[in-house]
Amino acid sequence: MHRTIASLAAAVSALAVTVAAAVPTTPAFHSAAPIAAPDGRWDFTSWDAEHGRVLVAHGQDVLIFGPAGSVHAIGKLAGAHGVLAIPGSNHVLVSSGKDDSVRVLDSTTGAELAKIAVTGDPDAMILSDDGHTAYVMGADSGAISIVDLVSNTEKGRIKLKAGLEVPVLLSPTLLAVNNEPQGEIELADLATGKAAGVIAMPGCKEPTGLAYVPEQGLGLSACANGVAALVDMKARALVKLLPIGMGPDTAIWQESAHRFLVPCGRSGTLSIISLNGREAKVEASIPTQTTARTAALDPASGKLYLPAASFGAAVGGGRAPMVPGSFHLLVLAPQ
Secondary structure, three states: OOOOOOOOOOOOOOOOOOOOOOOOOOOOEEEEEEEEOOOOOOOOEEEEOOOOEEEEEEEOEEEEEOOOOOEEEEOOOOOEEEEEEOOOOOEEEEEEHHHOEEEEEEOOOOOEEEEEEOOOOEEEEEEOOOOOEEEEEEOOOOEEEEEEOOOOEEEEEEEOOOOEEEEEEEEOOEEEEEEOOOOEEEEEEOOOOEEEEEEEOOOOOOOOOEEEEOOOOEEEEEOOOOEEEEEEOOOOEEEEEEEOOOOEOOOEEEHHHOEEEEEEOOOOEEEEEEEEOOEEEEEEEEEOOOOOOOOEEOOOOOOEEEEEOOEOOOOOOOOOOEOOOOOEEEEEEEO
């Protein structure tokens, strides 16, 4: 994501509905052994189902956490933001925000197979259902680059508004993406290459993470001000706000358990929101670690992987330095 941990509002406005958190009889997850890895700033994390591994966009490179506990870095990037496995191959796609490119990397050798110029400040990405096309969100430019992964070329752009964050596909031809500064969801018609309207989310500030449940047509936006916005994507309307932790950057739909998982880096918690039909309620908030704001889920095992690190005090208004040797991957296993 474009921001790391933005300034967060302390007060949360309610939207005519107060949702009480239900405490489950047993925790949803327990902590497994963390995985140590080289230090570095990080952003998106994703699960590579074909190869059973975790991918982390890791500043100047991509970290690959293998199924046997191995960790290796590939690529030479200029501010890695998003990373995704390209289906049917051993390649990964990563957005390089500071030089307006996406790169295709061989995950075994680390070789750069393609460098593709895209819209300004490329950040979050999503692939088409067939894996042949990537949609790359330009955070600052407010445009979506359409990248052909067969020819490794940009074949078009869709202009929206600046501040684009995490996208989801509502259908093969309709994309929804959070707009962080606007506090709304932008829609893009992939068939016509044009903007297709917005969904207002009053009470949601600085939304980043976004997850979608096709069967119910519901989306969940993770907002920076301590709430998540449940949205009816078909009616294009906010349903309700639900309380979560502070500083989320990701929202994940866990189909097997019918729940949303929202890692909150400022509060160091994982908010769990269950969905029964179209009724959503907060099931639990379990401790993780401050800075654990992005995550990847292995749907088969139910394990959740969250990058995290410790930081010292900021000096002179700069960024807080990372404590050497503190970067690692938290592992939460299902109870």
